[in-house]
Amino acid sequence: MFLPSESHLTAPDARGFSGVETWVFDLDNTLYPHEARVWPQVDERITLYVMELFGLDGLSARALQKHFYHRYGTTLRALMQEEAVDPYDFLDFAHDIDHSGIALNPALGRAIEALPGRKLILTNGSRRHAENVARKLGILDHFEDVFDIAASDFVPKPERRAYETFLDRHAVDPTRAALFEDIAKNLVVPHDLGMATVLVVPRTVDPFRDASEQEAVRAPHIDHITNDLAGFLSERVAPALPR
Numbered sequence: 001m002f003l004p005s006e007s008h009l010t011a012p013d014a015r016g017f018s019g020v021e022t023w024v025f026d027l028d029n030t031l032y033p034h035e036a037r038v039w040p041q042v043d044e045r046i047t048l049y050v051m052e053l054f055g056l057d058g059l060s061a062r063a064l065q066k067h068f069y070h071r072y073g074t075t076l077r078a079l080m081q082e083e084a085v086d087p088y089d090f091l092d093f094a095h096d097i098d099h100s101g102i103a104l105n106p107a108l109g110r111a112i113e114a115l116p117g118r119k120l121i122l123t124n125g126s127r128r129h130a131e132n133v134a135r136k137l138g139i140l141d142h143f144e145d146v147f148d149i150a151a152s153d154f155v156p157k158p159e160r161r162a163y164e165t166f167l168d169r170h171a172v173d174p175t176r177a178a179l180f181e182d183i184a185k186n187l188v189v190p191h192d193l194g195m196a197t198v199l200v201v202p203r204t205v206d207p208f209r210d211a212s213e214q215e216a217v218r219a220p221h222i223d224h225i226t227n228d229l230a231g232f233l234s235e236r237v238a239p240a241l242p243r
Helices: 039-054 058-072 075-083 087-094 106-113 127-137 160-169 184-193 229-240
Strands: 008-010 022-025 118-122 145-147 177-181 196-200 224-226
Touching: 008 229, 039 058, 039 075, 039 087, 058 075, 075 087, 087 127, 106 229, 127 145, 160 184, 177 184, 184 196, 224 229
Parallel strands: 022 118, 022 177, 118 145, 177 196, 196 224
Antiparallel strands: 008 224
8 A cells, every 4th residue: 555645656667658659457446446346346246156156155155256266367267167157148247237336537537538549458357347337437438449358268367368369469569558457466477578567556445355456566567556547647657758
């Protein structure tokens, strides 16, 4: 977490943004704050799916879900491999949520719109989920496309193949791209491929996520850290761009 006076941090040898032509954003817990209560609903729906599939109680299903997540990267991948679950059925079920807690974010919209070049969403979720959320935030029209878990043949971040498929599909030069992501381990491969990396952390503790996934991790593969995405884009990125 950050102190109030530390909304943005930049590593001494951080990659900058002057040559960036493609801006890539993760969706969940990156483009919206945890107060929107989007991810807790998805997480609960996944637990319910596991409960119904295996005939388990809530606690047992939750434990199995987390086992799947840590072993396979996503619960979906585990269920596809071990139970031959229809991924589209799973995604439709998991993302059938209430979007009323998502507030329009004009500041973020203006900041993203002002970025020169292409803007893309890269998510382990579904296209429909990404579009629904981005539409509620008022930012969907600023993005060229959504690269979802289906587009990566259900290979999730942080696996290298997911990023390579994304870069190839959209003809993105990673050395001229930046990625904004809320999970530190998901920035390892992008940085290795040449992307500028920005870790987005919550301003306040999110009680629905593991503490390890909220840390302001300072590591060689993380160029920048922020707890205010709109502010970072306007205060750190915009001034660094050629005029």
